Amino acid sequence: MTIDVWPPPELADIHDRMAIWAAWWSGEPDDLEAVYAGTGIASVRPPNWLRRRPLNRPSQYKGGIVGALARMFWGRPVSEGELRAKLHLPIASDISVVSANLLFADPLTLKTPDKATTERLQQFQDDGMQATLREAAETASALGGVYLRTSWDKAISDRPWLSVVQPDCAIPRFRYGRLREVTFWTVIEDDGQQRVVRHLETHQPGVIRHQVYVGTPTTLGRLAPLGDFEDTEPFASLVQDGDAIPTGIDLLTAGYVPNIRPNRIWRTYPPGVNLGRSDYQGVEALMDSLDEVWSSWMRDIRLGKARIFADRAMLESEGRGQGAYLDLDREAFTPVDINPMSGQSMINEVQFSIRVQEHEDSARALTEAIVRSAGYSAQSFGLVGDVALTATEVTARKEQSFQTKAHKITYVRPTLGDLYHAMLALDEAVWNRRGIRPQVPDIEWPPGITPDPADTAQTVSLLVSARAVSLQTRVEMVHPDWDEPRVAEEVKRIQAESPSPLDQVPAPGPSPQEHDARPAAQGLAEQDAERPLREGDRAPAHT
Incomplete structure (x- = not known):
C-alpha cells in the first residue's frame, strides 16, 4: 500500500509560487486574499479542488518588520464591520x-x-x-x-x-x-x-x-x-x-x-x-501597489460625493415616532425663527476633493514600471x-x-x-x-x-537606381511571405510583361583584353579589303 505524501514535498515551494502567480493571472480578489491573507499557500490545491476561505494570521496585525513581511495591500485584514473595498x-x-x-x-x-x-x-x-x-x-x-x-x-x-x-x-x-x-x-x-x-x-x-x-x-x-x-x-x-x-x-x-x-x-x-x-516574477509588489493606488482613487470618489447637513428645524416630521426627512427638491421652505447674528447656517455642504491628477500620475508610473520590468x-x-x-x-x-x-x-x-x-x-x-x-x-x-508598402517601394526604387539588387531579390522584398517557386513565377511574369534592361541578364561578351584587341584587328581587315590584290595574293586556280 502506497502512502507517499502528495504532492511531492520537493515541489511545495514551486507550487506555492505558482499559486501566487495564478492568483494575479486570474484577477479574482478572493484568490489574491487567499494567497496573501489566508491560511498560507503551502496547502495549495489544483484548480479543480474546492477553494478555502481566507483566514487572518496573527502576524498581519503586528508592526515592524514582522508585520510588513507578513502582508501586502491584499494581505491586510478587513476591519470588523466593514466591507471589502479593495479593487x-x-x-x-x-x-x-x-x-x-x-x-x-x-x-x-x-x-x-x-x-x-x-x-x-x-x-x-x-x-x-x-x-x-x-x-x-x-x-x-x-x-x-x-x-x-x-x-x-x-x-x-x-x-x-x-x-x-x-x-x-x-x-x-x-x-x-x-x-x-x-x-x-x-x-x-x-x-x-x-x-x-x-x-x-x-x-x-x-x-x-x-x-x-x-x-x-x-x-x-x-x-x-x-x-x-x-x-x-x-x-x-x-x-x-x-x-x-x-x-x-x-x-x-x-x-x-x-x-x-x-x-x-x-x-x-x-x-x-x-x-x-x-x-510577473519580481513585480508582484508593484502590482500590489497599483491595486492600492486604484482602490485609493475609487475611495476618493466615494468620499467625494456631496453630502448635506441640515438643521433639525429644516426637517419635515412624519409624525410622532415616524422620523423626519428633508425634501431637497422643494423650492420654498417654511420660515424658521433663527437669530441671523448667530452665524449659524441652516444647511451645510460637505464635499471632499478628488485627487484625480495625483492618482492618475501614480497609476501610470507604476504601470510603466511593471510593463518595463516584465x-x-x-x-x-x-x-x-x-x-x-x-x-x-x-x-x-x-x-x-x-x-x-x-x-x-x-x-x-x-x-x-x-x-x-x-x-x-x-x-x-x-x-x-x-x-x-x-x-x-x-x-x-x-x-x-x-511594413508600409510605400516605404518598401521607396527602398526598392533606391536599390534599383543604384543597380544593387536583382529582380528576384526585389520580388522577395515586396513579398517576404512567398515561397521560392512563387517568387520565381512572379519574376518570369514581370520579365514577360515589361522587359527592362535592368531585369535582363546580359549575354556573355568579350573579355577586356579581347575588347581592346578588336578595333585593331577590325582596322587591319578593312585595310586589306581596300588595297588591290597583288599577283602573289591571287588564289590558285583549280584544275
Missing part, C-alpha cells in the same frame, strides 16, 4: 495576453524538404492548433512555463493533436536541461472529506503509463484498477504489462515550454532549476498617445516587446519542433499513413509589424 486592476492578465498575441496572433509557417510532409503539417496547423498554441503561451507567461501533450484517438479525429497541461499539475524529470519524463496528475473524484482519487499519466519515450490512486488530500494512497472509474475506463482495454500503452514511436509525446530563462529564484534549487520564470514596451499596452506612425517608428517604439518575443521564440521553437516530429511519427504509426517523412520542420514566425 484589482488586471495588469497581470494584460501582460499575458500581450505575450500570447506577440507569439501566436498569426499562423506559423512550417516547412520541410518533402512537399507531402509539409502539406500534412499544414493540416495539423489548420485543425485548431493556433488556438492551442496561444492558450499555451498565455499560460506560460503567467506560470513560468507550460506543458504540451500529444494526443490521439481514432474515434475523435483522423490525426493527432496537441493539448495544454497546466504546470502546477505536473512532475517533470529533466536530464541535462532536457525533459526526459513527465507525470501529469488530475483529481477525478473528491468527496470533500478524506477520499481523493487521482489519475496519473506518465509520458516516457515509446510509452505512456496510466495509473489511478485512491488516497487522501495529503497522500497518494493505494493503486486501483483503471476500469473502476469512468474517466479512466477507456484506458483499461489499451494498457499492456499492467499500466503501459505503447506509442509505436521512440519519441517523447510531451514537451515543456519555458516562458523565459533563467529563473532567478530557483537557479540553485534542483527541482526548479530547469523551469522558466513568470512575467520585458515589454509601453506602446504595446497603449500607454503612448495614438498618432500616425510609420512601420519603422512603430517597430522602434515596440523594440523591447519584439526583443522579448525573439527571446521567447528561442525556447518555443525546439520543443514545438520535437512535438511536430512526434505528431508526424504517430500519424504514420497509428494511422499507417504513407508518403510522409517524420522529421523536425523549420518553423518561421511572421513579422510583428507589416
Whole structure:
C-alpha cells in the first residue's frame, strides 16, 4: 500500500509560487486574499479542488518588520464591520495576453524538404492548433512555463493533436536541461472529506503509463484498477504489462515550454532549476501597489460625493415616532425663527476633493514600471498617445516587446519542433499513413509589424537606381511571405510583361583584353579589303 505524501514535498515551494502567480493571472480578489491573507499557500490545491476561505494570521496585525513581511495591500485584514473595498486592476492578465498575441496572433509557417510532409503539417496547423498554441503561451507567461501533450484517438479525429497541461499539475524529470519524463496528475473524484482519487499519466519515450490512486488530500494512497472509474475506463482495454500503452514511436509525446530563462529564484534549487520564470516574477509588489493606488482613487470618489447637513428645524416630521426627512427638491421652505447674528447656517455642504491628477500620475508610473520590468514596451499596452506612425517608428517604439518575443521564440521553437516530429511519427504509426517523412520542420514566425508598402517601394526604387539588387531579390522584398517557386513565377511574369534592361541578364561578351584587341584587328581587315590584290595574293586556280 502506497502512502507517499502528495504532492511531492520537493515541489511545495514551486507550487506555492505558482499559486501566487495564478492568483494575479486570474484577477479574482478572493484568490489574491487567499494567497496573501489566508491560511498560507503551502496547502495549495489544483484548480479543480474546492477553494478555502481566507483566514487572518496573527502576524498581519503586528508592526515592524514582522508585520510588513507578513502582508501586502491584499494581505491586510478587513476591519470588523466593514466591507471589502479593495479593487484589482488586471495588469497581470494584460501582460499575458500581450505575450500570447506577440507569439501566436498569426499562423506559423512550417516547412520541410518533402512537399507531402509539409502539406500534412499544414493540416495539423489548420485543425485548431493556433488556438492551442496561444492558450499555451498565455499560460506560460503567467506560470513560468507550460506543458504540451500529444494526443490521439481514432474515434475523435483522423490525426493527432496537441493539448495544454497546466504546470502546477505536473512532475517533470529533466536530464541535462532536457525533459526526459513527465507525470501529469488530475483529481477525478473528491468527496470533500478524506477520499481523493487521482489519475496519473506518465509520458516516457515509446510509452505512456496510466495509473489511478485512491488516497487522501495529503497522500497518494493505494493503486486501483483503471476500469473502476469512468474517466479512466477507456484506458483499461489499451494498457499492456499492467499500466503501459505503447506509442509505436521512440519519441517523447510531451514537451515543456519555458516562458523565459533563467529563473532567478530557483537557479540553485534542483527541482526548479530547469523551469522558466513568470512575467510577473519580481513585480508582484508593484502590482500590489497599483491595486492600492486604484482602490485609493475609487475611495476618493466615494468620499467625494456631496453630502448635506441640515438643521433639525429644516426637517419635515412624519409624525410622532415616524422620523423626519428633508425634501431637497422643494423650492420654498417654511420660515424658521433663527437669530441671523448667530452665524449659524441652516444647511451645510460637505464635499471632499478628488485627487484625480495625483492618482492618475501614480497609476501610470507604476504601470510603466511593471510593463518595463516584465520585458515589454509601453506602446504595446497603449500607454503612448495614438498618432500616425510609420512601420519603422512603430517597430522602434515596440523594440523591447519584439526583443522579448525573439527571446521567447528561442525556447518555443525546439520543443514545438520535437512535438511536430512526434505528431508526424504517430500519424504514420497509428494511422499507417504513407508518403510522409517524420522529421523536425523549420518553423518561421511572421513579422510583428507589416511594413508600409510605400516605404518598401521607396527602398526598392533606391536599390534599383543604384543597380544593387536583382529582380528576384526585389520580388522577395515586396513579398517576404512567398515561397521560392512563387517568387520565381512572379519574376518570369514581370520579365514577360515589361522587359527592362535592368531585369535582363546580359549575354556573355568579350573579355577586356579581347575588347581592346578588336578595333585593331577590325582596322587591319578593312585595310586589306581596300588595297588591290597583288599577283602573289591571287588564289590558285583549280584544275
